[in-house]
Every structure is written in structure tokens, then in C-alpha cells.
């Protein structure tokens with residue numbers, strides 16, 4: 645649990661933004677089917693979503709080489725009386741297709757009070773076999789529940805996070821972390837996974853949480869998982885991880901529980 649959210653479920657620690665209910669209502673009203681397909685000529689994900697135009701629905705186009713980031717909604721959870729979305733993110737890199745976090749695929753008594761509504765990747769029009777590499781930002785249940793869908797493929801996670809998930813009671817749903825065939829690759833600190841794509845530790849929400857920093861030169865885009873659970877935590881950063889992300893001067897930051905990416909305020 646990060647600082648600033650005492651008394652909340654340790655998995656979530658979600659101070660809820662005021663606009664969340666409104667955002668959810670908009671999303672529900674306009675539909676929520678998300679699918680990804682490959683273009684014939686361009687190696688670029690196309691987001692097919694029945695939704696009014698918002699930045700959340702649009703993959704982030706980086707400078708050359710072309711790297712596209714696409715959010716995929718995989719669940720909703722009930723937190724403090726409000727529905728909170730759970731997103732994973734697909735990064736289409738010229739060398740590999742990377743999935744950041746895996747959401748959930750089934751219910752579990754330990755989290756029944758959060759009334760999960762699931763849209764697992766395995767039941768969407770999603771090319772599971774097309775994923776080459778998986779990254780877990782951290783191992784709370786709503787970020788690793790689909791790891792089993794990617795058995796045999798490398799799943800990059802900070803070693804500290806893996807140790808905590810395996811050793812601390814109540815930390816997560818442990819059988820999801822160690823599901824059959826799951827091949828975790830422990831990482832110690834920063835790692836350049838692919839050209840222009842780095843894993844960077846960002847402690848706060850958990851000790852071992854990491855973010856994915858995309859782009860080399862210029863302002864990066866960050867896929868942050870729960871480095872911040874809501875925008876206010878990046879507007880006024882407190883944790884080491886939030887401060888580190890802000891220090892990168894990112895163009896925008898995708899979060900797991902927000903529909904749209906966070907962007908720094910312009911004066």
C-alpha cells in the first residue's frame with residue numbers, strides 16, 4: 645500500500661478521482677468493446693472501439709521508429725462505491741509486441757467484495773499468440789491475473805516485487821502469480837528491454853513496482869500501471885516512483901485505472 649490511502653484494500657489503494665463516475669457513465673453509454681487487429685501494410689495496432697472520441701481510445705503514436713501504445717479494458721472493480729476500470733496496455737514496437745499487465749480472467753473469493761466484472765483478453769478479439777513479451781508493473785491481482793494466458797513467454801517483473809508477492813500474506817492472489825507455465829524473468833533495477841523501451845523501478849504503490857518508459861530522445865510516454873491510481877497523484881507527486889516519472893518530463897502517462905492518459909498541465 646502506498647502512502648496516502650490508509651484503510652483502503654491493500655490491493656488497490658485507490659483514492660478515487662471526482663470525475664470517475666462521470667467517465668464511467670460516458671464509457672458505458674458509448675460501449676466498450678475493444679479489439680486490436682493488425683494492418684496489412686503497417687505494423688501498427690488499430691484500436692476498434694465503439695466510443696466517442698477521447699484520447700483514451702487512441703493509441704499513442706511515437707516518433708520514429710513507430711511505437712504504438714493501445715489501452716485495452718479488461719475489467720471493472722467496485723472501489724468505495726464506484727466502478728473503477730482496469731486497463732492493460734499493448735505496446736507495438738518494431739521488434740516485438742509487448743503487453744503491460746494482464747488484468748484478470750476469473751473471479752476469486754478473496755476479491756469478491758470488489759465485485760469484479762471481467763472482460764478477459766481471452767474473451768476479446770485479441771491476438772494472444774501475437775504477444776512476444778509480457779511486463780508486470782507489479783503483482784497485485786488485477787495486474788497479473790491473466791499471466792497464465794502467456795505461459796512460456798517471458799514475463800518481466802522486478803525481483804523485489806516477485807519476492808514480496810511470493811512471501812507476503814494478503815499481497816495478491818498468489819496462485820495467479822505462479823500459475824502453471826508462467827515464466828517470470830526477475831529484473832534488478834532499470835533494464836532496456838528493447839531499443840527505446842525501458843523498465844524503470846518506481847516504488848510507492850508497492851516496493852517493487854516498475855513503469856515502462858517508451859521513447860528515446862524527446863519527451864517519453866510512460867505506461868505506469870498503478871504508479872498513480874488517479875491523476876491527482878501525478879499532479880502532486882509524493883512517492884519516489886511518482887517523482888521519478890515526473891522527472892522524466894513525460895508527454896503523457898497511461899495508468900491502469902484511468903480511461904485517459906495523464907498529461908502535465910500546461911500553464
Ligand SMILES: [Zn+2]
Nearest residue numbers: 784786870900
Ligand atoms: Zn491496480
